[in-house]
Amino acid sequence: MASLIGFYSLFFSLGCSILILLFSFKNLKNTTNFDNKLLSLTFLQLVFIILSFFGLIIAFINSDFSNSTVFNHSHTTKPLFYKISGTWGNHEGSLLLWLLVLTLFIFLFLISSKKQPKKYRVLTLLFQQIIIIGFLIFLIQTSNPFAQIYPVPSEGLGLNPILQDPALAIHPPILYLGYVGSSIIFSSVLAASSTNYISKEWAKHIKQWILISWIFLTLGILLGSIWAYYELGWGGFWFWDPVENVSLMPWLALTTLFHCVLVLEKKLLLTSWVVILSIATFTLSMSGTFLVRSGILNSVHTFANDPERGLYILIFLFILIFLSLIVFFFFHKTDGRNKITFFWLSKETSILINNWFMMYFLAVVLIGTTYPIFLDVLSSQKISVGPPFYHKLIVPFLIPFLLAMAIGPKLNWIKSDLQNKFHLLLLLAISLLLSFLIIRILEISFLFNTILFTSAFYLFFITLRDFFIKGFKNLAQNIAHFGFSLLILSILLNNFLSNEVITNLKIGETYRSDELTINFEKIEKIKRQNFEAIIGKFNVKKDDGIVEILKPELRIYNQPNIVTSEADIKTNLLSDKFITMNLVQNQEYFNIRYQIKPFMIWIWFSVIIISFGGFFSLFKKKYEK
Amino acid sequence: MYGRKVKLRFFFILLIFVTLSLTIFLILKSLEENVVFFQSPSEIKVLSELKKKKIRVGGMVKNKSISVQKDELNFIITDFKNEIIVTYSGVVPNLFAEGKGVVAEGYLKDKNFFLATKILAKHDENYMPPEIKAAIEGK
Numbered sequence: 001m002a003s004l005i006g007f008y009s010l011f012f013s014l015g016c017s018i019l020i021l022l023f024s025f026k027n028l029k030n031t032t033n034f035d036n037k038l039l040s041l042t043f044l045q046l047v048f049i050i051l052s053f054f055g056l057i058i059a060f061i062n063s064d065f066s067n068s069t070v071f072n073h074s075h076t077t078k079p080l081f082y083k084i085s086g087t088w089g090n091h092e093g094s095l096l097l098w099l100l101v102l103t104l105f106i107f108l109f110l111i112s113s114k115k116q117p118k119k120y121r122v123l124t125l126l127f128q129q130i131i132i133i134g135f136l137i138f139l140i141q142t143s144n145p146f147a148q149i150y151p152v153p154s155e156g157l158g159l160n161p162i163l164q165d166p167a168l169a170i171h172p173p174i175l176y177l178g179y180v181g182s183s184i185i186f187s188s189v190l191a192a193s194s195t196n197y198i199s200k201e202w203a204k205h206i207k208q209w210i211l212i213s214w215i216f217l218t219l220g221i222l223l224g225s226i227w228a229y230y231e232l233g234w235g236g237f238w239f240w241d242p243v244e245n246v247s248l249m250p251w252l253a254l255t256t257l258f259h260c261v262l263v264l265e266k267k268l269l270l271t272s273w274v275v276i277l278s279i280a281t282f283t284l285s286m287s288g289t290f291l292v293r294s295g296i297l298n299s300v301h302t303f304a305n306d307p308e309r310g311l312y313i314l315i316f317l318f319i320l321i322f323l324s325l326i327v328f329f330f331f332h333k334t335d336g337r338n339k340i341t342f343f344w345l346s347k348e349t350s351i352l353i354n355n356w357f358m359m360y361f362l363a364v365v366l367i368g369t370t371y372p373i374f375l376d377v378l379s380s381q382k383i384s385v386g387p388p389f390y391h392k393l394i395v396p397f398l399i400p401f402l403l404a405m406a407i408g409p410k411l412n413w414i415k416s417d418l419q420n421k422f423h424l425l426l427l428l429a430i431s432l433l434l435s436f437l438i439i440r441i442l443e444i445s446f447l448f449n450t451i452l453f454t455s456a457f458y459l460f461f462i463t464l465r466d467f468f469i470k471g472f473k474n475l476a477q478n479i480a481h482f483g484f485s486l487l488i489l490s491i492l493l494n495n496f497l498s499n500e501v502i503t504n505l506k507i508g509e510t511y512r513s514d515e516l517t518i519n520f521e522k523i524e525k526i527k528r529q530n531f532e533a534i535i536g537k538f539n540v541k542k543d544d545g546i547v548e549i550l551k552p553e554l555r556i557y558n559q560p561n562i563v564t565s566e567a568d569i570k571t572n573l574l575s576d577k578f579i580t581m582n583l584v585q586n587q588e589y590f591n592i593r594y595q596i597k598p599f600m601i602w603i604w605f606s607v608i609i610i611s612f613g614g615f616f617s618l619f620k621k622k623y624e625k
Numbered sequence: 626m627y628g629r630k631v632k633l634r635f636f637f638i639l640l641i642f643v644t645l646s647l648t649i650f651l652i653l654k655s656l657e658e659n660v661v662f663f664q665s666p667s668e669i670k671v672l673s674e675l676k677k678k679k680i681r682v683g684g685m686v687k688n689k690s691i692s693v694q695k696d697e698l699n700f701i702i703t704d705f706k707n708e709i710i711v712t713y714s715g716v717v718p719n720l721f722a723e724g725k726g727v728v729a730e731g732y733l734k735d736k737n738f739f740l741a742t743k744i745l746a747k748h749d750e751n752y753m754p755p756e757i758k759a760a761i762e763g764k
Contacts, residue, residue, distance in 0.1 A: 363652065367652050504695055588693075
């Protein structure tokens, strides 16, 4: 029943879309006021999509296996929480979620943009509806979440156990709010540029939407990253896996876009660049979906290898790009407003420089991710591009990037002179000294690392000082930049101080090295709701005599029959102790990996600080001016 | 003399051009050094020379071929035409098992021995990475 309601709601919302298209064309021609019918229709559409989404959730909760999505991705013994999160843990359901966010955002946009020009609002709605219609047809045609099975199976196939995890249950919705949030920016920029409304007022208004989608994207990436750390047992924070990269690319574009909009808001510069970046952000989100969903990049996100779906998204993507290029080349007018020239030492130049680096990082990630795909298609050679590629190309350029981040905000708009030179130099000297000491203690290769540490410390100290002397002025930016310096510092220290032991042990055996001994004391078996757990007990003894007990698990799930290993992580402020165990088939040996990961928690924490900076910026008007 | 605006624009275009070509050069050069090629055991057998570069080998883990010692693990990767012996010390993914697909990354000692530095995880029991499928079907 719930499935049926959900299914028909989809058609009703498609009907709403068509009505909205009709009325908005009429509205563009005739009246001067915004037609309120459009708002009601958008609301109605949102209600239908919500209804449809809840229909699916209810089908999942009731384990209604006559629905093929539920049959393929659920099981009666699954805990309720994962029954619900299973709704978006599959291709069909996640697309429905995507639609939900699309309609939700356009509705919120319409009710919050009442002060904007009518033509601009109607056009934004129009462009957004084109995206919505595209996804609705995609959903109904190729991936109907409410497809029926007859005869009704008595039991479902279950959800992939590695998706049965709290972080991953909320990761897709959060990430989608960021991904799909960029659709509003896309629609709005097309509308603004075709009505010639790219102005300071527009920048101020769209900035909020960029921030919202940026914050969610940041948090979504963070959740995915934390999940990969403990659930996949990858034991790190970033792996340059293609799936990670496709979320990083829109993030880079969005971050760049945000900084450009700041320039636009103040100086009405870079209009074309803002338009291009907005289009690029959404295109990257879309192509990310395409790459991940079509099975070209294989990962846990590849729910089904259906070429038809990949092809549809690809065609749809090209239509959208084509549409936006037409708008950009034929309707976008620069108007010769860009008359103000740049002075080399000013805030906008430093933002431009950072833009340049961001685009470079984006290019590196883009090429590293897509090059293997192209090579496979062109020459059927199979290759992979690993972390060394990215490290080599990105890390050196972090130095000027960090320095520009430190000094840039100190400059004024248009033309500037550096004030407080004394403090800037003093802090530089302190950072240099501190880095020098750290490098000495760590005994790592000298020159390059010293400079890298110095630039990170420099940003750290400068932003730290600004908290005290500037108070609420530029607080949002300062928080975000401070968070970034903290992130880079934690990553560097984590990278240099990490330590790991990999060994194979039988029960009762002990591994010994100079620094530590690992004793594999015993295993216990415990039966849980939908899996059986084998819990190992390890006593790790350091050379300072402290014994720590770690209990990693192996989980054998009933349906699907998959073994996963759960890491046991002991976290404190300074470092994470991380242990995983695996059983090699038909062998008595367990494969043990013990890692010491310093400052892990600081990496996560600094990303939260960064997004908090964005959050603060959303509400900062109350404090400033 | 040219106007200030023209000069500025020229400077800008030059700057864009220089950075763009520099970027492309850097990326291509780095790609050349850091790319890891994927080969099946049969492809390795017909190699004319052994390179010192890191490669990936994929296929099925041969039945009854896994043996574990304290600090290393040995197994055989097969594509049902040829096989290669792999020595590995490191973390084994959960879905590593006899008769299942596997991708190992590392260095060739000779055409029969492979020293793996990493074994790649699959995410799903039923899912076979396209590389392995291609390697087994012989492309």
